[in-house]
Amino acid sequence: xxxxxxxxxxxxxxxxxxxxxxxxxxxxxxxxxxxxxxxxxxxxxxxxxxxxxxxxxxxxxxxxxxxxxxxxxxxxxxxxxxxxxxxxxxxxxxxxxxxxxxxxxxxxxxxxxxxxxxxxxxxxxxxxxxxxxxxxxxxxxx
Numbered sequence: 001x002x003x004x005x006x007x008x009x010x011x012x013x014x015x016x017x018x019x020x021x022x023x024x025x026x027x028x029x030x031x032x033x034x035x036x037x038x039x040x041x042x043x044x045x046x047x048x049x050x051x052x053x054x055x056x057x058x059x060x061x062x063x064x065x066x067x068x069x070x071x072x073x074x075x076x077x078x079x080x081x082x083x084x085x086x087x088x089x090x091x092x093x094x095x096x097x098x099x100x101x102x103x104x105x106x107x108x109x110x111x112x113x114x115x116x117x118x119x120x121x122x123x124x125x126x127x128x129x130x131x132x133x134x135x136x137x138x139x140x141x142x
Contacts, residue, residue, distance in 0.1 A: 013131075020111055027107060030075075034060065036104055038068040039093065042078055043101040048092035050083055072097065 021033045028036070041054050049057075055065045069091055072078040077097035080089040093101065116124050 016115065020115060023111055024104075024107065028104065031100070031104070032068075032071075034064060035068045035071050038065060038091075039072055039077060039097060039101050039104075042072075042091050043093045043098055045092075048081065048090040050088055050090055052088075054091065 024036075025033055031039070037058050037060070038054055041057055042049055045053075051062065051065050051069065054060075054069075055062050058065070060068070069078060069080070073080065075096075076094055077100055078091050078093055080091055082088075083090045119127075
């Protein structure tokens with residue numbers, strides 16, 4: 001495969017992600033995809049995450065993470081606790097945040113199924129495996 005074809009396929013994946021996120025945003029009047037991304041990371045971290053860890057894992061700037069955490073905290077979906085020093089915070093999901101995350105995950109499953117439900121399960125698993133490998137390479141060398 002030549003370079004431009006590869007980039008076209010990556011662009012297609014990006015467009016698919018955007019389409020899925022737009023569909024989700026249309027259904028979710030109360031939470032943005034950015035805020036959901038932060039909530040997702042926090043809900044998967046048993047002991048919570050620092051703001052910088054969330055920024056690093058999402059690729060969002062510290063300012064965007066702060067804004068997202070402010071929004072989520074205002075809605076009682078996350079809470080800040082003091083980190084290792086007075087200047088840092090650990091962000092943890094509240095029970096309401098965990099429930100909201102599960103509700104959104106169920107919606108995401110439906111969205112995912114509408115896009116990939118026509119593919120053979122084996123093909124979806126292969127795609128998932130390849131995307132995971134690509135993600136590991138990007139994280140290692142980017």
